[in-house]
Amino acid sequence: MTDFCPEIPRYSIYDLHSHTTASDGLLTPAELVERAVEMRVGVLAITDHDTTAGLDEAEQAIIKRALPLKLIHGVEISTLWENHEIHIVGLGVDKENVVFKALLEAQTTRRRARAEEIALRLAKHRIPGALEGAQRLAGNAAITRGHFARFLVEQGVVSSLAQVFKKYLAKGKIGYVPSSWCTIDEAINAIHQAGGQAVLAHPARYGLSTKWLKRLLEYYQQAGGDAMEVAQCQQAPNERKVLANYATEYQLLSSQGSDFHQPCPWLELGRNLWLPGESVAVWHAWPEMLQLADE
Numbered sequence: 018m019t020d021f022c023p024e025i026p027r028y029s030i031y032d033l034h035s036h037t038t039a040s041d042g043l044l045t046p047a048e049l050v051e052r053a054v055e056m057r058v059g060v061l062a063i064t065d066h067d068t069t070a071g072l073d074e075a076e077q078a079i080i081k082r083a084l085p086l087k088l089i090h091g092v093e094i095s096t097l098w099e100n101h102e103i104h105i106v107g108l109g110v111d112k113e114n115v116v117f118k119a120l121l122e123a124q125t126t127r128r129r130a131r132a133e134e135i136a137l138r139l140a141k142h143r144i145p146g147a148l149e150g151a152q153r154l155a156g157n158a159a160i161t162r163g164h165f166a167r168f169l170v171e172q173g174v175v176s177s178l179a180q181v182f183k184k185y186l187a188k189g190k191i192g193y194v195p196s197s198w199c200t201i202d203e204a205i206n207a208i209h210q211a212g213g214q215a216v217l218a219h220p221a222r223y224g225l226s227t228k229w230l231k232r233l234l235e236y237y238q239q240a241g242g243d244a245m246e247v248a249q250c251q252q253a254p255n256e257r258k259v260l261a262n263y264a265t266e267y268q269l270l271s272s273q274g275s276d277f278h279q280p281c282p283w284l285e286l287g288r289n290l291w292l293p294g295e296s297v298a299v300w301h302a303w304p305e306m307l308q309l310a311d312e
């Protein structure tokens with residue numbers, strides 16, 4: 018967590034999962050923190066995919082505009098577990114930690130290799146120029162599937178982002194390339210080395226059966242995971258309650274986050290984020306001035 022402590026409004030919201038142009042978000046870090054404040058978010062974690070490159074700009078924007086927002090230094094690390102891509106969010110990380118930095122650098126290398134392979138596969142299916150196109154959309158950031166998706170929509174290959182994933186980029190489709198992401202254990206270790214807390218991201222979004230989800234939670238807890246996401250902006254009815262019960266069962270803390278990528282009607286920073294009554298929040302042991310935001 019950073020030293021800079023602006024005054025946080027008493028009744029503000031925690032949003033502990035969000036993206037910027039440093040990965041596959043559409044808002045710059047400065048735009049994101051502005052929007053967070055507009056949405057009455059008081060504590061925001063920026064958790065870009067396998068990078069912390071957006072944090073400095075966000076921090077500077079907060080200072081420059083004296084925004085009433087506490088920025089949590091975060092990341093979302095892609096891991097591979099039992100052939101499933103599982104995302105682990107790190108909260109309160111020291112982005113300069115050597116072990117942590119080395120892990121993110123390795124992930125960036127894997128991302129590049131995967132992007133090249135995705136582009137080759139698309140080219141074989143008569144969609145040329147995808148690597149250059151995705152990189153243009155990514156700017157200086159590493160290429161994610163989100164950038165390929167936007168490129169394919171831009172080219173008129175498909176009509177929507179959801180369609181791109183369904184037809185080209187989801188597991189088993191022609192543009193899907195399994196990546197050799199780090200393990201869950203390596204991600205948790207790097208986050209802990211950097212002084213952060215590990216949070217299992219969106220556990221209900223991996224398409225796992227109950228049996229496999231429980232296996233994942235068991236594995237994750239044994240590996241030293243601290244918390245899991247329980248509340249998101251958009252969830253199936255009952256999902257929040259079910260996840261809160263799992264958090265209790267597997268002795269994990271609970272977290273909440275919008276996973277905001279871009280302005281859109283059905284998902285917003287800070288919206289609908291609350292934890293069921295019995296949950297122990299991931300921030301319960303954070304410094305007092307941060308807990309204030311939860312009152």
Ligand code: AMP
Pocket residue numbers: 041066095160161162163178179182183278
């Ligand atoms: P990557 O980390 O490069 O594999 O990209 C994963 C990102 O792609 C996720 O974080 C989402 O932003 C996006 N994504 C994955 N699946 C979908 C989907 N079905 N529809 C829209 N975006 C998706």
Ligand code: MN
Pocket residue numbers: 036041066161163278
């Ligand atoms: Mn994403």
Ligand code: MN
Pocket residue numbers: 093104218219
């Ligand atoms: Mn994710």
Ligand code: MN
Pocket residue numbers: 034035036093276
């Ligand atoms: Mn995310």
